[in-house]
Amino acid sequence: MQGILKVYNTLSRKKEIFEPLNSPFVGMYVCGPTVYSDPHLGHARSNINFDVIYRYLKFLGYKVRYVRNITDVGHLTDEVADSGEDRIQKKAKIEKIEPMEVVQQYTNSFHQMLKKINVLPPSIEPRASAHIPEQIKITQKIIENGYAYESNGSVYLDIQQYAAKFKYGELSGRNTEELLEGTRALEGQEEKKNPMDFALWKKASPEHLMRWDSPWSEGFPGWHLECTAMSTKYLGNQFDIHGGGMDLQFPHHESELAQSNSCFGCTPAKYWLHNNMVTINGQKMARSLGNFITVEELTTGNHVLLEKAYSPMTIRFFILQAHYRGTLDFSNEALSASTKAYKKIINGLKIIKTLKPDEGANESINSTLDAEIIKFCNDCFLGLNDDFNTAATIASLFNLLKKINSFNTNQSDINTIQKSTFELLQKTYIDIVENILGLVEEKTTNSSGFINGLLELYSDAKNQKDYAKVDKIRSYFKSEGLLIKDSKTLVDWQYEE
RNA sequence: GGUCGCGUGGCCGAGCGGUUAGGCUGAGGUCUGCAAAACCUCCUACAGCGGUUCAAAUCCGCUCGCGACCUCCA
Structure with missing residues (x-):
């Protein structure tokens, strides 16, 4: 336990x-x-x-x-x-x-x-x-x-x-x-x-x-x-x-x-x-008061108070970034913030599932970084243990996410943390996001082979400095709600924010 | 009227005696063909007035503002 x-x-x-x-x-x-x-x-x-x-x-x-x-x-x-x-x-x-x-x-x-x-x-x-x-x-x-x-x-x-x-x-x-x-x-x-x-x-x-x-x-x-x-x-x-x-x-x-x-x-x-209650303009949302927005309306954007549609997982994230015993005020601004934040969390999930340290790597351990990651992992559970404080847990999750992203883009070296710490990071992030908070990918793609093929073409075009083609491939991805990420060492994709 | 709760930076939202919460937005930077992404830095707040304490957003009192329940509501 x-x-x-x-x-x-x-x-x-x-x-x-x-x-x-x-x-x-x-x-x-x-x-x-x-x-x-x-x-x-x-x-x-x-x-x-x-x-x-x-x-x-x-x-x-x-x-x-x-x-x-x-x-x-x-x-x-x-x-x-x-x-x-x-x-x-x-x-x-x-x-x-x-x-x-x-x-x-x-x-x-x-x-x-x-x-x-x-x-x-x-x-x-x-x-x-x-x-x-x-x-x-x-x-x-x-x-x-x-x-x-x-x-x-x-x-x-x-x-x-x-x-x-x-x-x-x-x-x-x-x-x-x-x-x-x-x-x-x-x-x-x-x-x-x-x-x-x-x-x-x-x-x-x-x-x-x-x-x-x-x-x-x-x-x-x-x-x-x-x-x-x-x-x-x-x-x-x-x-x-x-x-x-x-x-x-x-x-x-x-x-x-x-x-x-x-x-x-x-x-x-x-x-x-x-x-506690969801409030809208500071007042409790209730059927009897007639000031409610249904989940259906939220996901279609079909309501006068909605500036746009919000996905089900965005709604879930929005709710979980507040503690359950406090009131939570509805607003388009807050939901929009949740839209972005949720996508970041899920992109991190996609990364951590495939990320792994190099076999036989022999770098010296960065004990500060190593300790920091262990602490953030523990903090995730401290939040949950404190009366299911998912807001505190999500804050720690974002701290972990920064580490995951910097490993992914080689802005920091994944081989400088202990193997056990990496495993803890991976397990904690997946457990918290998917199993406990219940946040899952909304757009699942079954065409990863197809995507990877296109990414190869993208890299080729880039190497040949055929920027017209590069931009074209990028726009194809964009029209599918996907984003190509270039970094020094790799080309990858993620969900658009 | 009774009971209870809340008021945190541009917005959302944790903390509840001493350490940068976190997210979004905004500004600057690294990277880049240009971008984007990512990372780094900055904008350092706790309604007001008193009090307790070496130390208060955090405890106590008062004031102001908001809300919930006292009918049905998740």
Whole structure:
């Protein structure tokens, strides 16, 4: 293992050493999207952040079971009044299709988006609607335990009862008494003993489309319950990591915590990780605010706020060059900077894969350079170990990249570092870029023989000082988005920036 | 109103008691048929005002500005 991993736990508000409950196994649950529209940059961020966490844990040798759900039922437009319409159903009515068609359509577009930005699929991707019996069972158990009550066919978690034994609000830093006093009764809440109580099961109104039988009524589960049902089903009553966006901290995750306590008598997760929001003009990007840009729009450039299109890997790089717990502001300038930086990283990847010291070289070792490279390699992991600080890791990566490039162009001599240092450099760079950050080449060429042949012609023309031909070949490359690089000792190509 | 967080050089973005973060942009240089690429150098900032300390962007207080959550949201 590569040093000690520390993670920021929302529950304790501190960085803690990561120690799985049952090493080497790690259980990780992350809240997925409610599938009623196309995914935007914010969804990309959350999924990329947790993808890197998943990849790094696996890299460290843990056996990770990663569960990420799809919410396809129970998510109302107005949770506080518990009288809102189901989000999926609302969309289905607008488009005049079945609710499950809405679910399928946007699940597909979610998956397509993830594939583009190179997010690995989770171990299990459960759907809320496929876990109704489990949710009913948990509700029954909570009623038995005395923390929930039935009212007119619906079932609510009784915060007052709960607060007598547990702390409601511990995850989001809220005070139960204040919550109980501060909230006034709103319309549509007559069934509740207390306005803070939240629904575990809702009786369906006659026009409600998605409905299931239950001991209390024909109805549907409350939004928070699905995650409790699915996480504990696949990961056990207690697991290691629960993740999601910061905006889910309250009430969603707080309620999940309460459900687990009142059903199983224990908190569900040891570490709670929350990624911060993408902002646009300083404001949170959100579906409800209508200020979002979808990943599709970003990659096509088809949006009024976009000056041009940005590739999926550029988006991935853009997200990773910031730490996951800070806000990240969208701007064309920042994305353009990422476009260049990403290409540099990938060109370095191409170089390091073929670079090697000369056989039987006998130069004396430059111990300063040698030590510097070892340090930068270690720094890459120090960043990751410090609460997955990919921004710090990428900074070290660029320091390594400079060394790689100068070896490649013979501006410094690769034979003056130890063979073991070179191997460390090569392994570190590839591991970090491809396996952990998940940055891969976007344009893959299967015609390297063809390219190399042309490069030979290019060199020949150059030797003959036939510059007209030289420029012509160069322009052919350029039209393919490739760039010929001349240096004193070699001619090579790379992706254009 | 309550709770929490943030304000870093032209832009993005790390750092969170003492060392050049890094990227993009801009300037200069090496190389080059010309370029490009690459490398080197420079532009050395931490909202403001106090305080603690040998030492503060980093800790404390106040002020100003911005945001998140308290309804749904990754």
